[in-house]
Amino acid sequence: MNTPFEINAEGDRIVYxxxxxxxxxxxxxxxxxxxxxxxxxVHDADGQQLALVADRKLAFNLAREHDFSPVAVH
Structure with missing residues (x-):
């Protein structure tokens, strides 16, 4: 199965x-x-932008609401 999302050891889909x-x-x-x-x-593992929002907290909440595990990129 090919997916643009990384999956961590717990099976969570990761977005950045x-x-x-x-x-x-x-x-x-x-x-x-x-x-x-x-x-x-908010980007998937391939770098595709999934969302653009005004607030960091909103970005993380949006990801979680869609069953993703958000990770901050520095």
């Missing part, structure tokens, strides 16, 4: 949460970000 500079995003996204300078992206 990282900060993203709003200045590095496309104009449409920058406009929607308002006065925020950072957003939080």
């Amino acid at each position: 949460v990282k900060t993203v500079e709003v200045a590095d995003l496309p104009r449409e996204v920058r406009e929607q970000a308002g006065d925020l300078s950072l957003l939080y992206a």
